[in-house]
Amino acid sequence: xxxxxxxxxxxxxxxxxxxxxxxxxxxxxxxxxxxxxxxxxxxxxxxxxxxxxxxxxxxxxxxxxxxxxxxxxxxxxxxxxxxxxxxxxxxxxxxxxxxxxxxxxxxxxxxxxxxxxxxxxxxxxxxxxxxxxxxxxxxxxxxxxxxxxxxxxxxxxxxxxxxxxxxxxxxxxxxxxxxxxxxxxxxxxxxxxxxxxxxxxxxxxxxxxxxxxxxxxxxxxxxxxxxxxxxxxxxxxxxxxxxxxxxxxxxxxxxxxxxxxxxxxxxxxxxxxxxxxxxxxxxxxxxxxxxxxxxxxxxxxxxxxxxxxxxxxxxxxxxxxxxxxxxxxxxx
Numbered sequence: 001x002x003x004x005x006x007x008x009x010x011x012x013x014x015x016x017x018x019x020x021x022x023x024x025x026x027x028x029x030x031x032x033x034x035x036x037x038x039x040x041x042x043x044x045x046x047x048x049x050x051x052x053x054x055x056x057x058x059x060x061x062x063x064x065x066x067x068x069x070x071x072x073x074x075x076x077x078x079x080x081x082x083x084x085x086x087x088x089x090x091x092x093x094x095x096x097x098x099x100x101x102x103x104x105x106x107x108x109x110x111x112x113x114x115x116x117x118x119x120x121x122x123x124x125x126x127x128x129x130x131x132x133x134x135x136x137x138x139x140x141x142x143x144x145x146x147x148x149x150x151x152x153x154x155x156x157x158x159x160x161x162x163x164x165x166x167x168x169x170x171x172x173x174x175x176x177x178x179x180x181x182x183x184x185x186x187x188x189x190x191x192x193x194x195x196x197x198x199x200x201x202x203x204x205x206x207x208x209x210x211x212x213x214x215x216x217x218x219x220x221x222x223x224x225x226x227x228x229x230x231x232x233x234x235x236x237x238x239x240x241x242x243x244x245x246x247x248x249x250x251x252x253x254x255x256x257x258x259x260x261x262x263x264x265x266x267x268x269x270x271x272x273x274x275x276x277x278x279x280x281x282x283x284x285x286x287x288x289x290x291x292x293x294x295x296x297x298x299x300x301x302x303x304x305x306x307x308x309x310x311x312x313x314x315x316x317x318x319x320x321x322x323x324x325x326x327x328x329x330x331x332x
Contacts, residue, residue, distance in 0.1 A: 023051050031043050137237065144157050161174070215231050266289045308320070
C-alpha cells in the first residue's frame with residue numbers, strides 16, 4: 001500500500017546534573033495520520049528514564065527504564081534506532097504492542113585495573129486485541145573487567161541467566177558464559193568482541209548447547225566522522241513466539257559532519273533467522289540514508305530515505321517498504 005503519512009509529535013524532557021548524580025526523563029508522543037488508509041491511524045508513545053549515582057570514586061549505580069507502545073515498528077521506536085531490535089524476529093501484521101524494559105547495573109572498582117559488575121534486566125511484553133500471549137523476562141548477571149592498559153586492552157568475563165515465561169505457562173531458560181575484549185588498535189580505531197556458550201533449556205524441554213559471537217569494529221575521527229561494522233550470531237528468546245530464535249546479523253554505518261550545520265549518515269543491514277522448532281525462516285535486508293541541517297539554533301530539518309525488505313517462508317507476512325521522510329524539529 002502506498003500512502004502519505006503525517007507524523008505530528010511532541011517531546012518533553014527534564015534533566016538534572018550534579019557532581020555525583022544525574023537524572024534524565026524524556027517522553028515522546030507521536031500521532032501517525034494516514035491520508036488513504038485512515039483505519040491505520042495510531043498514536044505511539046516512548047518514555048526513557050535514566051539515573052546514575054556515584055556512591056564514591058570506586059562504586060556507582062546506573063538505572064534505565066524504557067517504555068514503548070506502537071502498532072507497526074520502525075527504527076524510531078527503539079532507543080538505539082536499531083532496525084533489528086524493531087523488526088527482526090517480529091511476527092507479521094499490525095497489532096498493538098506494549099513493552100517495558102528495565103535495567104539496573106552496579107559496578108565497583110576493586111583496584112585501578114579490576115572492576116566487578118552486577119546487573120539485572122527485566123522486560124514485560126503485552127499484546128492488546130490479539131491472541132498472542134504476553135510474556136515476562138528476567139535477566140540477572142555478573143562480570144569482571146580487567147584493564148591491561150589505559151589506552152590498549154580491556155578484558156572482561158561475564159555470566160548471565162535469562163528466564164522468559166509466556167502467559168500460557170511455556171517457559172525457557174538460558175545460561176550464558178564467556179569472555180570479551182575491547183582492543184584499541186589505534187587511538188581512533190578499536191575492536192569490541194565477545195564469545196562464549198549458551199546452555200539452553202528450551203520451551204519443548206530440549207537441552208541445547210550453542211556458541212555465540214558478538215563483534216564490532218569502530219573508527220572515530222574527532223567529532224566529524226564515525227564508521228562502524230558489526231556481526232552478531234546468537235540463539236535467543238523472542239517476545240513474539242515461544243521458540244528459540246537462531247539468527248545472525250550484520251550492519252555497516254557511517255556518520256559524517258559535512259559542514260558546521262550539515263550532517264549525514266548512511267547504514268546497511270542484513271540478517272537471517274530461524275525458529276528452531278517450527279523451522280520458520282526470516283531474512284531482513286535494508287539501507288538508510290539521512291541528511292540533517294541546523295536551520296537555526298532551535299530549528300532543525302532532516303531528509304531521510306529507507307528501504308526495508310523482509311522475506312519469510314509465509315508469503316503473507318513478508319514485505320518490502322520504501323520510506324521517504326521529511327521532518328522539522330523545533331526546540332523550546
